[in-house]
Amino acid sequence: MWSLSHIANEIHTWLSNTFNPTWTQIIEMVLAGVAVIGLFAALGLVLVLMERRVAAWIQIRLGPNRVGPFGLLQSMADTLKLIVKEGLTPDGADKVMFNVAPFIAMIVAMLLMAPIAFAKDFQLWDLNIGVLFVTAISSIMVISILMAGWSSNNKYSLMGAMRSGAQIVSYELSAGLSIMTIVVLTGSLQVSDIIHSQANGWWIFKGHVPVWIAFITFIIAVTAETNRAPFDLAEAESELTAGFHTEYSGMKFALFFLAEYINVFIVCAIGATLFLGGWMPLHFGSGNAFNHAMDYIPSSIWFFGKTFLLIFLIMWFRWTFPRLRIDQLLNLEWKYLLPISMVNLLVTTAMAILGWHF
Amino acid sequence: MMNGSTILFYLLAALTVSCGVLSISTRHIFRAAIYLLFSLIGVAGLYFWLAYEFIAAVQIVVYVGGIVVLIIFSIFLTQQAGEKLPRQRLDRKIWATLATFCGFALTLLQVWQHEFPPVIPQAPVTVRGIGEKMMSTEAGGYALPFEIISMLLLAAMVGCIVIALRSKPETK
């Protein structure tokens, strides 16, 4: 058995046999931190390459294919370039805020990793408000963008930050409401409970129409919350140069860039957990041959497979749709997504009480 | 005796207090808002430390995601970037300090006089428990305050809509 939880348990047993409890705790915290940072780096490299490849294939191009076999080392080369670049701080900038902002973005992304279940029994912190925790922490994300935009002392940055603020604050509502749909069906905010409730079928199958609507609103809302096209008004390179990170260069820019991709990964992981059963294999009903066959695929592969499917969906959006105007963006949220998701939440509640789901 | 938990408490408390002091002493208004934000995050950290995760998350959602973002927005719309606020007058500073110390003394007095009952270790507060208390109409339930507060919020929302409504152009 080479599952992730097995490895984690082995390490824990070895550490507790070798050191006293305090040191075990500290070493485990350090290990978890290192693992998260390693995951960040790996995700950054993979997702940037994936984005460029998906973009290329959708636009009938080849994409990066020069550095390494099939261009696999392209993002490595990009990272190297960003590391050796000078990290400029503009003269008129608020220097403290300017330099702190990218780290806030990274810290928020790191905190969001805590309640995500990567595999069966493999989770950093299974706290009882898991989903609410994610909603709460992701609302700090906007602060780093606002800080970056204001402290750059650049009108494009400021405009990008303001747009982004308006956008994130509004779309949080419908993202939260569509998360609530699943919470209503499960009766728990805890991530492990939500996953276990999908042992006899994922919510997207069990919850039929209301959950489909919630899924669509969730995907739209999180695309907006992560500032990705077609909702990338905060960056809007054709209007605002690069929006809130116009003045950033080198590694400080790279942190924003990385944080964007990490956030995409996290929201897709949350989406996969809520609607597609997290690490839960594809099950129909309980205890038939098909379910047993599915159980042979490791749970981490299920989780990452679903997450990357959703990431592909979001990339697919990015390279298909043109950017919205700010009034269209706010109309979409306040006149369409919010009323729809509120009515949908009511319908789901009725469905949960009357037991109309499978 | 300093164990890890106590150290963590003092770190969080130091973050909260120092950011609070910085937020009133800085002359950059945007920095003041950001320090306030960190102070509020420190309070949320204390709730996490107490294992009241729900309250901590609500603290972050309401204060950080809502109120501080609102404050920052109003700064964006009214202030020029990079400008310092004018220095405060001395008499104002003195009165403010005095008022703060009075409040502090009052609180401290209360804390000292209050007899804290020893805490019985309980099952962790779950969201289900909070929800049931919130909707309970029996003794110790919060259904009435909950409803009254929701009425207040409704009134506030109606007020917002009335203010935001564009008044019809007067016919001449």
Add this chain to the structure above:
Amino acid sequence: MFIVKYIKDVWGAIASLATGMKRTLYYFTHHKEIITQEYPDNRDSLVMAERFKGEVVMPHDEKNEHRCTGCTACELACPNGTIKVITKFDISPEGKKKKAIDKLVYHLELCTMCNLCVEACPSDAIKMAQTFEHSVYDRKQLTKILNHPGSKIMEGVE
């Protein structure tokens, strides 16, 4: 009714978004038909589109003869002073003076490839070539003289 229109709006939006996504998914899954060129690698077999315009050239035949009469129509047609025609007078065998070009100076660095000179030319003396590797180390090298040294006008071109 308001609700019906609202639902129709939402449905129409979803349908139109799905149309776009179907198109891009088709491209994504049929990535063999690549429209871009792997340029430095396929330099030998590179085929430029017919409408591509790289620079103005003056074709000469094997007897080193061109078709330019020196009428300066191209110089007048050029919107940004790219072409400069320097004329001279040839003495024909009959002893008559005849206008001809000494140099047709072409500033590639100013040219926008608008094709107006080619269209203005009454005797089809110049045309657009498809070369595009124009980078040089010195700007002076971009100023070209289009007629070859010692060339003269073709018989029968007036």
